[in-house]
Each structure stands twice: as C-alpha cells, then as structure tokens.
Amino acid sequence: MTISGSFEAIHVDFLVLGAGVAGLRAARQLADRGTVLLVAKDAVAESNTHYAQGGIAVAMDGDADVALHLEDTVAAGDGLVFRPAAEALVNDGPLRVAELIGWGARFDREGGEWMRTREGAHSRARILHAFGDATGAEMGRALREQVRTHHQVRIAERQMAVALRQQDGRVVGADLLDENGQVHNVRAKATLLATGGAGQIYCETTNPTVATGDGIALALHAGAELADMEFYQFHPTALHLAGAPRFLLSEALRGEGAQLVNERGERFMRRYHSLLELAPRDVVARAIVQESLAGDFDHQQKIYLDMRSAPGIVWSERFPTISAELARYGLSLSKDRIPVYPAAHYLMGGVRTDLAGRTTVPGLYAAGEVAATGVHGANRLASNSLLEGLVFGARAAEAMLADSELLPALSKDVIFDSEATRKAAAEEDLRFAAECTPRMQQMLWSAAGLFREEATMRRALAELETMAAELQQRCRACMPWREGLEAMSITVVGRAVLECALARKESRGAHARLDHPKKLPEYENRHTLFSLAQRVHFERW
Numbered sequence: 001m002t003i004s005g006s007f008e009a010i011h012v013d014f015l016v017l018g019a020g021v022a023g024l025r026a027a028r029q030l031a032d033r034g035t036v037l038l039v040a041k042d043a044v045a046e047s048n049t050h051y052a053q054g055g056i057a058v059a060m061d062g063d064a065d066v067a068l069h070l071e072d073t074v075a076a077g078d079g080l081v082f083r084p085a086a087e088a089l090v091n092d093g094p095l096r097v098a099e100l101i102g103w104g105a106r107f108d109r110e111g112g113e114w115m116r117t118r119e120g121a122h123s124r125a126r127i128l129h130a131f132g133d134a135t136g137a138e139m140g141r142a143l144r145e146q147v148r149t150h151h152q153v154r155i156a157e158r159q160m161a162v163a164l165r166q167q168d169g170r171v172v173g174a175d176l177l178d179e180n181g182q183v184h185n186v187r188a189k190a191t192l193l194a195t196g197g198a199g200q201i202y203c204e205t206t207n208p209t210v211a212t213g214d215g216i217a218l219a220l221h222a223g224a225e226l227a228d229m230e231f232y233q234f235h236p237t238a239l240h241l242a243g244a245p246r247f248l249l250s251e252a253l254r255g256e257g258a259q260l261v262n263e264r265g266e267r268f269m270r271r272y273h274s275l276l277e278l279a280p281r282d283v284v285a286r287a288i289v290q291e292s293l294a295g296d297f298d299h300q301q302k303i304y305l306d307m308r309s310a311p312g313i314v315w316s317e318r319f320p321t322i323s324a325e326l327a328r329y330g331l332s333l334s335k336d337r338i339p340v341y342p343a344a345h346y347l348m349g350g351v352r353t354d355l356a357g358r359t360t361v362p363g364l365y366a367a368g369e370v371a372a373t374g375v376h377g378a379n380r381l382a383s384n385s386l387l388e389g390l391v392f393g394a395r396a397a398e399a400m401l402a403d404s405e406l407l408p409a410l411s412k413d414v415i416f417d418s419e420a421t422r423k424a425a426a427e428e429d430l431r432f433a434a435e436c437t438p439r440m441q442q443m444l445w446s447a448a449g450l451f452r453e454e455a456t457m458r459r460a461l462a463e464l465e466t467m468a469a470e471l472q473q474r475c476r477a478c479m480p481w482r483e484g485l486e487a488m489s490i491t492v493v494g495r496a497v498l499e500c501a502l503a504r505k506e507s508r509g510a511h512a513r514l515d516h517p518k519k520l521p522e523y524e525n526r527h528t529l530f531s532l533a534q535r536v537h538f539e540r541w
C-alpha cells in the first residue's frame with residue numbers, strides 16, 4: 001500500500017526512515033513480524049543507493065576469501081576500523097547477497113559465472129555488479145519489490161522526518177512533514193534511521209539533493225552520540241564539467257583499466273602510489289588535487305580519466321549508465337578523455353551504533369551510511385557500502401524485533417506539541433535559508449574538504465554558528481518547511497564535522513590536515529565521539 005500526500009496520525013510497530021538499501025532490507029524483515037511504515041524523503045527510488053554504480057564487494061569463494069576481504073577493509077581504514085564490525089560485514093556478507101539474489105536481484109553473469117571486477121585497495125576481483133554500472137539501482141529494485149508487495153508495509157513518499165518523539169527517554173516515533181507542509185505524528189515501538197549520508201553539506205558532491213544529513217541532526221537532538229564525523233570520503237572521479245552535476249564516474253572504470261592523466265597526458269599516479277589508479281580512494285583523491293595544482297600552468301591543471309588505451313572492453317556495454325550520461329555532454333568513454341575531480345561521496349562517521357544498530361538512545365536504531373559502527377575506519381574500502389546496508393539493515397531489524405518483544409504495549413495517549421501557534425515561514429525566512437545553504441556548502445568545501453587546517457576550520461565554525469543561530473530562530477518561530485530544515489541539518493552536520501576535524505590533530509585516511517600532516521600512533525583506534533552534552537571527546541574501540 002502506498003500513502004501519497006497527507007495521512008492521519010498513525011500507530012505502527014516499526015518506523016523506518018529512509019528507503020535506500022539499509023531501510024529496505026530492514027523493512028523486509030520487520031514486516032514479517034509487525035506493521036512497518038517506510039518513509040522516503042523523495043520518491044521511494046531516490047537515494048544514494050540508486051546512484052551506486054560500481055558494485056557490491058563480497059567474498060564468494062569461501063573462508064580464505066572472507067579473510068582477505070577483512071584484511072583489505074581493515075587496511076583501507078588506516079588504523080581506525082573497529083575489527084568486530086568489519087568481521088560482521090565480511091562474514092554476514094555472502095549470506096545477505098545470496099538472500100538478495102533469491103529475492104530476484106540480477107547481478108551480471110558470463111558463462112554461468114558471476115562477473116567480478118576489482119576496485120581500489122582490493123587484493124582481488126570480488127565486486128559483483130548489475131547491468132554493468134547500475135548495481136545500486138538493481139538492488140533497490142529487487143528490495144522494493146519485496147516491500148511493495150508485503151501486506152504489512154506502508155510506504156510514505158515525499159515525507160521528511162522533522163523530529164523524533166520521546167517518552168521517558170525512549171524514542172517512540174517521529175513527526176513527518178509532507179509535501180503539502182502538513183506535519184503528522186507517527187508512533188512506533190522502534191524507529192530506524194536509514195536516512196543515508198550528508199554529501200549536500202559540500203558544494204561538490206556525487207550525492208542527490210536529499211542527502212542533507214537530516215537523520216544525523218535528528219539523532220543528535222534526541223541525545224544520541226555521533227562518531228567519526230571528521231571522516232568524509234571524497235570520491236576521486238566525479239565528472240568535472242562547468243555547469244554539469246558532479247556525476248559519479250565509477251571506480252570500476254579504473255578497475256577495468258582506465259588511467260588518470262594530467263594535461264600533458266602523464267600517468268601521474270606513478271609518482272603517488274605503487275598501486276597507481278587502484279590505490280586507496282583517499283590517496284587517489286588527494287593525488288588528483290595535488291596534481292591539479294602542480295602543473296607548469298598559471299591555472300589549475302585539468303585531470304582526466306583516459307580509457308582509450310585499455311584493451312578489449314566495449315565501454316558502452318560495460319558501463320551503459322555512465323556512457324549515456326556522458327553522451328549528454330558530447331563525450332564518449334572510448335574516444336575522449338573525461339575531465340574529473342574529487343567530490344564528497346560518503347560519510348564514514350554518523351550516528352554511533354553497536355553491531356546490532358542500537359544507538360545510544362533507547363528505541364532508536366541506525367543502519368547504513370547514517371550509522372557509525374567503525375566498519376570503515378578512516379577510509380571506506382570501495383564497494384563496501386551496499387554490503388554494509390544489507391548486512392547492518394538486517395542486524396538492526398533483528399535487534400528491533402528482539403527489543404520490542406520485551407516492551408509493554410505503547411499507550412495511545414502521547415500528547416504531541418501543537419504547531420497551531422506557529423506561523424508559515426515568511427518570504428524573508430525562505431530567502432535567508434536559500435542563501436545560507438550554498439554559502440555553507442562552499443565554506444565547508446574550503447574548510448573541511450580534502451585538505452584542512454586549524455585557522456580555516458575555526459573561521460568556518462564561527463560563521464556556521466552565526467548562521468545556525470539565525471536559522472534556528474527563524475525555524476523555531478515558523479511551521480516547519482523543508483528548505484529551512486535542510487539548511488539546519490547542514491549546520492548541525494557541518495559543525496560536527498568541523499569540531500571533530502579540529503580535535504583530530506593528525507592526518508589519517510580521508511582526514512588530511514596541512515598543519516598536522518603525520519599519522520600519529522596515539523590516535524590509532526581512537527574514535528571521536530560528538531554529542532550535544534559533551535561536544536568532542538575520544539574513545540578507544
């Protein structure tokens with residue numbers, strides 16, 4: 001059943017916020033044991049999952065392969081992976097992928113065998129893909145089929161969670177803002193955040209516009225702890241054309257032989273890492289920025305992905321989605337060098353959870369990109385994110401089912417605040433939020449992007465705090481409106497990123513400080529935690 005537009009206050013057993021792979025996987029399992037409301041901020045198919053191209057990393061060749069996948073994940077994470085989380089990922093992975101195949105996901109095959117590609121920092125080819133470069137879209141399709149047809153699932157599209165509701169310290173549901181500006185109360189025994197990442201805190205991102213970090217802001221205000229917020233992954237190769245969106249050019253292109261070249265046609269990765277284009281993602285991203293600044297030119301040197309010399313690949317068949325997108329700009333993988341530059345792609349940090357998706361607030365769970373289990377450490381291994389969504393979506397569902405069995409039935413008499421005294425946002429409020437957002441995105445890109453230093457981060461933090469105070473005042477006085485709330489989420493996530501990045505006085509994984517360029521042993525396995533009560537502190541996991 002699909003709910004479109006407005007609906008009355010409802011009671012469900014389980015509330016799932018977010019319809020990417022983690023939310024869908026959890027909803028599928030929860031629905032066998034209770035009623036589920038699955039909430040999508042936009043159309044149900046619009047999420048980071050949908051845009052994931054390259055594939056899903058999974059060890060399909062038994063224990064030795066699983067052990068190697070673990071070691072690759074730990075090595076890419078640069079001294080910060082929480083090993084039990086990575087073990088959960090690689091051990092549960094094959095079962096979860098097999099289950100998804102049983103539910104109809106069509107990964108690419110050749111001669112009866114799964115096709116597998118390699119990406120950066122993988123010691124072997126273990127990445128399954130679907131329709132060439134539409135892996136996330138296919139996984140989302142298969143999972144949506146499962147939940148759409150389930151009689152216990154309702155899907156609410158174009159609804160944004162604006163607050164989590166608590167009773168005696170426990171999360172008991174959320175308020176949802178619909179596309180007509182109406183707010184609705186939902187009551188649930190357990191609430192899952194599967195709201196994805198926050199690439200929209202930056203002006204350069206591969207993420208869709210829905211990725212404003214709302215789930216992180218909601219959790220923080222409900223008292224939850226965040227972890228590892230300084231670690232934002234910048235994908236090395238987003239399409240870099242003036243006026244075009246930063247479309248992802250999958251790492252699988254490099255896995256299949258694409259080279260990175262500068263304006264002189266030099267394969268410059270030779271000077272940066274022995275694994276060349278397949279070095280860990282953070283290394284390649286920084287090398288591109290450094291190289292772009294290092295030309296003998298008085299302008300920023302352009303960097304290109306060059307597929308033209310890779311033998312034996314029909315690029316338009318292997319990468320149909322990318323080929324179609326490039327064709328819109330008159331570019332072809334087989335004939336042209338493609339201009340690229342890094343863009344924000346994936347948040348390694350997020351809402352702190354245990355290995356079963358429990359946050360530090362009872363009744364509230366998190367899985368997928370919004371969550372921080374420590375599985376990725378300081379730098380996520382390529383194509384581990386779709387697997388993370390499947391594995392930890394299932395684990396969170398198990399915990400929600402187990403915990404809710406112990407709960408007394410929810411009373412029906414929760415009193416929600418009345419919004420009646422609030423006015424609609426005025427023209428000037430709307431304009432203020434609309435102007436703030438690009439300013440914050442630009443500022444965070446400069447201060448908390450690929451290279452960071454104290455003075456710039458402190459200036460950005462001060463400016464962000466001023467904007468946050470003004471936004472909060474305007475938002476508090478008005479009926480909730482989407483752009484205002486999204487701008488607020490950006491201030492909240494941006495501040496957490498900056499404060500954690502200031503606290504980590506070293507360079508590790510995706511966090512590179514010009515003023516602290518070395519990796520320091522005293523920070524190994526020490527994670528930043530961030531909460532409204534305590535701001536930043538470190539903890540060893």
Ligand code: SIN
Binds near residue numbers: 249383
């Ligand atoms: C890609 O296809 O390069 C993205 C996959 C990922 O983010 O791991």
